[in-house]
Amino acid sequence: MTKRKGLSARQQHILRYMDQYMGEHGYPPTIREIGAATHINSTSVVNYNLNKLVQAGYLERRDRVSRGMRLVKWGRANDNLLRVPLAGRIVASAPVEAYADGSGDMLDVAPATLGTTPPGKVFALTVQGDSMIDAMIADGDIVLLRRADTASNGDLVAVWLADEEATTLKRFYHEGERVRLQPENPTMDPIYVDAGQCRVQGVVVAVIRHSH
Amino acid sequence: MTKRKGLSARQQHILRYMDQYMGEHGYPPTIREIGAATHINSTSVVNYNLNKLVQAGYLERRDRVSRGMRLVKWGRANDNLLRVPLAGRIVASAPVEAYADGSGDMLDVAPATLGTTPPGKVFALTVQGDSMIDAMIADGDIVLLRRADTASNGDLVAVWLADEEATTLKRFYHEGERVRLQPENPTMDPIYVDAGQCRVQGVVVAVIRHSH
DNA sequence: AGTATAGCGGTACACTTGTTCTATGTCAAA
DNA sequence: TTTGACATAGAACAAGTGTACCGCTATACT
Numbered sequence: 108m109t110k111r112k113g114l115s116a117r118q119q120h121i122l123r124y125m126d127q128y129m130g131e132h133g134y135p136p137t138i139r140e141i142g143a144a145t146h147i148n149s150t151s152v153v154n155y156n157l158n159k160l161v162q163a164g165y166l167e168r169r170d171r172v173s174r175g176m177r178l179v180k181w182g183r184a185n186d187n188l189l190r191v192p193l194a195g196r197i198v199a200s201a202p203v204e205a206y207a208d209g210s211g212d213m214l215d216v217a218p219a220t221l222g223t224t225p226p227g228k229v230f231a232l233t234v235q236g237d238s239m240i241d242a243m244i245a246d247g248d249i250v251l252l253r254r255a256d257t258a259s260n261g262d263l264v265a266v267w268l269a270d271e272e273a274t275t276l277k278r279f280y281h282e283g284e285r286v287r288l289q290p291e292n293p294t295m296d297p298i299y300v301d302a303g304q305c306r307v308q309g310v311v312v313a314v315i316r317h318s319h
Numbered sequence: 320m321t322k323r324k325g326l327s328a329r330q331q332h333i334l335r336y337m338d339q340y341m342g343e344h345g346y347p348p349t350i351r352e353i354g355a356a357t358h359i360n361s362t363s364v365v366n367y368n369l370n371k372l373v374q375a376g377y378l379e380r381r382d383r384v385s386r387g388m389r390l391v392k393w394g395r396a397n398d399n400l401l402r403v404p405l406a407g408r409i410v411a412s413a414p415v416e417a418y419a420d421g422s423g424d425m426l427d428v429a430p431a432t433l434g435t436t437p438p439g440k441v442f443a444l445t446v447q448g449d450s451m452i453d454a455m456i457a458d459g460d461i462v463l464l465r466r467a468d469t470a471s472n473g474d475l476v477a478v479w480l481a482d483e484e485a486t487t488l489k490r491f492y493h494e495g496e497r498v499r500l501q502p503e504n505p506t507m508d509p510i511y512v513d514a515g516q517c518r519v520q521g522v523v524v525a526v527i528r529h530s531h
Numbered sequence: 532a533g534t535a536t537a538g539c540g541g542t543a544c545a546c547t548t549g550t551t552c553t554a555t556g557t558c559a560a561a
Numbered sequence: 562t563t564t565g566a567c568a569t570a571g572a573a574c575a576a577g578t579g580t581a582c583c584g585c586t587a588t589a590c591t
Binding site: 327329359360361362363364367368383384385 | 537538539540541542546547548
């Protein structure tokens with residue numbers, strides 16, 4: 108728990124209530140609502156304790172503004188998560204096409220994980236099997252990709268191989284008429300395919316692996 | 320961008336403004352504030368468009384409540400991020416000790432990334448060098464660890480090796496008096512150390528790799 | 532033309548809500 | 562005991578704020 112040294116029971120109660128109320132309603136409670144919830148029978152006393160909390164640095168207030176207060180987050184960013192579509196599995200036999208229509212599985216990620224990539228263009232894939240082990244990507248990993256149909260040399264991309272009817276992750280290099288798909292593992296040979304035979308689906312932005 | 324079909328320019332403006340205002344203040348704007356920001360000269364017109372937005376499903380309102388509205392999040396979770404301390408680099412020559420004191424670098428992660436691990440016990444390390452390549456962890460990766468001084472067999476742990484004066488990531492196995500530290504890579508041999516000579520620092524919960 | 536409807540502006544009103552003031556009780560220090 | 566800081570309660574006040582109502586304009590449809 109967060110350290111709340113030097114706060115009276117009432118003040119801690121107020122903080123708890125405010126956090127809960129914000130989560131439920133999306134906006135802060137009024138002084139009178141706080142009073143009712145914390146068994147304080149006077150608006151002035153709530154106001155009094157609210158100011159104490161501001162003093163102690165747990166709260167920010169704006170004068171003369173209804174519900175004009177905000178919890179100062181300790182160890183918690185007040186930025187929101189981004190929700191990206193979990194399109195499916197990387198070994199799917201058809202090119203991925205699911206998009207942010209809200210249906211299907213979604214994955215919450217931190218904005219920082221995406222860097223400067225526009226959130227709307229990002230989707231996620233679950234890696235199945237160990238076929239990407241040469242790219243330091245294991246079974247069960249989740250890869251975040253920026254939707255794209257072209258790539259720069261050296262990008263780690265998800266490509267649809269027409270003749271193999273499979274999607275795979277490789278490093279991408281233009282080489283005239285054809286493209287070279289280079290596994291990360293130096294002991295494995297690159298794949299050469301016709302530019303028309305491979306279709307870039309996305310460029311890898313990040314990899315997430317859970318161990319629980 | 321999110322699809323906003325069927326919304327007038329003003330209504331879209333209102334949505335944009337509300338989102339921005341919430342981020343700035345932590346509570347929603349009033350009808351009059353919206354009016355001022357969107358060049359609507361009448362509170363009733365703001366109210367009118369607000370109700371339109373509710374109808375269209377972009378907004379929730381509570382009657383007779385000041386600032387009693389909330390954006391319906393599309394493609395965005397309303398849960399908050401968790402902020403964990405970035406303790407340092409895995410090759411640091413001393414056992415990590417930085418903690419959630421708010422100082423130092425912090426990293427925002429999605430709650431889902433942590434699974435059921437108590438957020439307060441999680442810290443992050445940046446991997447330096449390719450020494451963990453056998454554990455599918457590359458240079459620059461970020462590992463999230465649950466602070467612990469014991470581990471179960473098979474856990475991927477960060478351990479401080481007293482005689483080598485270094486921290487490393489390995490799979491952990493109790494074997495009587497001593498401990499076996501097993502690299503992920505089957506071509507590498509395990510390390511055997513005295514139980515007293517190695518100190519568990521944390522258990523890996525997740526790995527994050529950025530590619531930008 | 533006549534009519535219905537959506538959108539807008541202005542205003543008055545009533546309710547919501549933060550602020551202020553006075554009074555009371557508690558508790559520790561002088 | 563007296564004093565003063567602190568916490569509380571109650572009530573009155575003023576400002577903030579949502580709502581209702583009226584009238585106007587533009588557009589589309591009959």
